[in-house]
Amino acid sequence: MPAPAFNPVTPDDLNQLRRILGAEAVSTAHADLDLHARDQSHHPERPAEVIVWPAEAAQVADVLRFANQRRIPVTAWGVGTGLEGNAIPVYGGILMSFERMTRIVAVHADDFQVTVQPGIGHKDLNDQLTRYGLFFPPDPGANASVGGMLANNASGIRTVKYGATKDNVLRMQVALADGRLLNLGARSVKQASGYDLLHLFVGSEGTLGVITEATLRLVPVPQFMSAALAAFETVEAAVETVVAVRGSGLDPAALELIDAAHARMLREAEGVDLTDHPTLFMEFHAAHEESLQMGLDIVKQICEEMGAVSFRATTDIAERKKLWHARHHSYEIMVRSHPDKRFFINDVAVPISAYPELIGFVEQLKRQHGISAYMIGHAGDGNVHVEFPFVDEDEYRLRMEINAQIVAKALELGGTSTGEHGVGIGKIRYMQQEHGPALDVMRAIKQTLDPNGILNPGKIFPEPEPM
Ligand SMILES: Cc1cc2nc3c(=O)[nH]c(=O)nc-3n(C[C@H](O)[C@H](O)[C@H](O)COP(=O)(O)OP(=O)(O)OC[C@H]3O[C@@H](n4cnc5c(N)ncnc54)[C@H](O)[C@@H]3O)c2cc1C
Numbered sequence: 001m002p003a004p005a006f007n008p009v010t011p012d013d014l015n016q017l018r019r020i021l022g023a024e025a026v027s028t029a030h031a032d033l034d035l036h037a038r039d040q041s042h043h044p045e046r047p048a049e050v051i052v053w054p055a056e057a058a059q060v061a062d063v064l065r066f067a068n069q070r071r072i073p074v075t076a077w078g079v080g081t082g083l084e085g086n087a088i089p090v091y092g093g094i095l096m097s098f099e100r101m102t103r104i105v106a107v108h109a110d111d112f113q114v115t116v117q118p119g120i121g122h123k124d125l126n127d128q129l130t131r132y133g134l135f136f137p138p139d140p141g142a143n144a145s146v147g148g149m150l151a152n153n154a155s156g157i158r159t160v161k162y163g164a165t166k167d168n169v170l171r172m173q174v175a176l177a178d179g180r181l182l183n184l185g186a187r188s189v190k191q192a193s194g195y196d197l198l199h200l201f202v203g204s205e206g207t208l209g210v211i212t213e214a215t216l217r218l219v220p221v222p223q224f225m226s227a228a229l230a231a232f233e234t235v236e237a238a239v240e241t242v243v244a245v246r247g248s249g250l251d252p253a254a255l256e257l258i259d260a261a262h263a264r265m266l267r268e269a270e271g272v273d274l275t276d277h278p279t280l281f282m283e284f285h286a287a288h289e290e291s292l293q294m295g296l297d298i299v300k301q302i303c304e305e306m307g308a309v310s311f312r313a314t315t316d317i318a319e320r321k322k323l324w325h326a327r328h329h330s331y332e333i334m335v336r337s338h339p340d341k342r343f344f345i346n347d348v349a350v351p352i353s354a355y356p357e358l359i360g361f362v363e364q365l366k367r368q369h370g371i372s373a374y375m376i377g378h379a380g381d382g383n384v385h386v387e388f389p390f391v392d393e394d395e396y397r398l399r400m401e402i403n404a405q406i407v408a409k410a411l412e413l414g415g416t417s418t419g420e421h422g423v424g425i426g427k428i429r430y431m432q433q434e435h436g437p438a439l440d441v442m443r444a445i446k447q448t449l450d451p452n453g454i455l456n457p458g459k460i461f462p463e464p465e466p467m
Contacts, residue, residue: 004454005071006092006454006457008049013050021055027051034047036048036051040083040142043425043426050094051095064210068179073091073094073455074210075456076456079144079148083421085424087148088424096210101119102119104120105213112218113218116216122138122145123143133221137218138163140156140420149165152421153203157256158283159378161251161253169198170215172213173211184197185198207455207460208445223286224292225320226283226284228284228296230279231280232308235260235359238379239359240306242257244305245282254380255379262334262376264276265337270326277310284299344399345386345421346407347383349381350410350413350415352382354413354415355382361406362386371398373387383419417434425458428462432462
């Protein structure tokens, strides 16, 4: 497959885009291009040539049909919180922002479902769902758009109980590169009709089609919630406890790990009552106060048996919110606390029984190379983020070498190079190693759905050698 050849956006193209979308929905202003040239990752910025803001699915389809005929790349943009360069328009072209498609189309409260346009932020969605006593559970922390979450198959702190984004979507409308609009899946919870195209598009990072609408599963807001914190002498003891809690039959709604350095940072920056120890953040949901208390008693006992140096549980809403606020903002706090450094974050995931071995391996590598790195993990899902600070190319290269070893270990343990952030730019290098011949099948699917390669080029697949 040769490297994609694209046409630059000409003044005539801009006029055609204005005809499709209206002049106010097309911009080549530097301020707009700059604002959409990079996401929250360390990958270098690359501006598009033009930004468009469609307001409805038909406009999305028309822009794609036009761009496909003209061989102009199109990169979808949610709100740019991706951590792997997924939405950076590396080949320029058209950047399609969903900031004007943020409507709730319908709430199907009796079915625990909502149909939305892709640009709505999941937090904004949940704010609006409060009055129905329902919420959309995947929670990646940042106010990511639903389209970006579907495209990246995002997860979050509640995945351990409620699943990833892929588990919480029932149907989608998707625009293909040639402008066809497809309806995939159904509103029925059970679906067995034909190939599961819905989930082909989930996690495809805007490389196969563009999501224009989605029907999501919702769950009732739990009646009773509690947060618990358990601190340990070592990371190893903390992760063994994760396996024990998961094996106990308890059903935590969140089971997160932060290392001692992170705990210190959250205390100093946010005033959270933490000591300098590896710490588990947990949350439990229940329909009855008694069952919540019983669960907390069991988890306290498990933590103590596993050697916790402290355990604290709270049902106080303000305290719980403060804890999760700190956890959710830990990445921003870390970046803010190191103004002279850049960060690259890994995202490996393994089966839960292999989690202690993975974490032990990471700790050993850090010691062996004498490097500092923060570690934070959605431990209940066997997912860890090692957050590597670096200042220059040499430091970056060494950390990438260490990361390659971590990825190899995760694959050996039956896991994956990316649990939730997606492939984007940074994980392309592991795709062959992880998927082998299955990568050729992915390429064939891409070729079928997007033969001109206009959809988010430069992502997921290793670039072919120049001809
Ligand atoms: C502080 C912080 C914490 C985070 N924590 C988590 C976490 O816990 N779990 C997690 O999974 N992620 C996490 N993330 C990463 C990020 O929030 C997710 O990857 C999220 O899914 C990105 O959504 P977005 O709307 O910002 O999408 P963007 O970054 O704008 O785009 C992401 C991808 O989606 C594609 N896309 C966007 N809209 C569409 C569409 N309508 N149709 C087709 N493709 C589309 C883009 O082309 C791109 O490939 C975190 C990020 C930050 C900054």
